[in-house]
Amino acid sequence: MVTKQMERQQKPAEKQSRKQHREKQLDKQQKGQRKEQEKAHEQKGEKRRKSRRPRLRILPIWLRVIIVLVLAAAALVIGLMIGYGVIGNGNPFDALHKETWQHIVDIVKKEK
Numbered sequence: 107m108v109t110k111q112m113e114r115q116q117k118p119a120e121k122q123s124r125k126q127h128r129e130k131q132l133d134k135q136q137k138g139q140r141k142e143q144e145k146a147h148e149q150k151g152e153k154r155r156k157s158r159r160p161r162l163r164i165l166p167i168w169l170r171v172i173i174v175l176v177l178a179a180a181a182l183v184i185g186l187m188i189g190y191g192v193i194g195n196g197n198p199f200d201a202l203h204k205e206t207w208q209h210i211v212d213i214v215k216k217e218k
Contacts, residue, residue: 165173183202190206191198200206 186201187198190196190201
């Protein structure tokens with residue numbers, strides 16, 4: 107009888123140790139799988155970087171610079187026309203004539 111009781115007492119302990127052992131094995135397997143997934147992900151990332159083609163731009167940089175300069179010049183001309191025509195009560199297109207600017211320079215550099 108003693109042996110049966112001892113066996114009964116040992117069985118739960120063995121069951122617990124078996125469960126713990128299984129849990130540890132599962133943890134190790136899961137960690138291993140995670141590491142493998144991370145490595146695979148990193149390798150895919152490296153492949154993507156290596157196989158990435160240069161970006162095809164719709165507008166090349168030199169064309170962008172020219173467009174910005176043209177827009178800046180247009181803004182300057184429109185500003186001159188608004189300033190001379192609307193604020194200065196003159197003909198807006200007179201702001202584009204050389205004689206108008208020569209007259210303005212003469213007034214500014216007027217010798218006493």
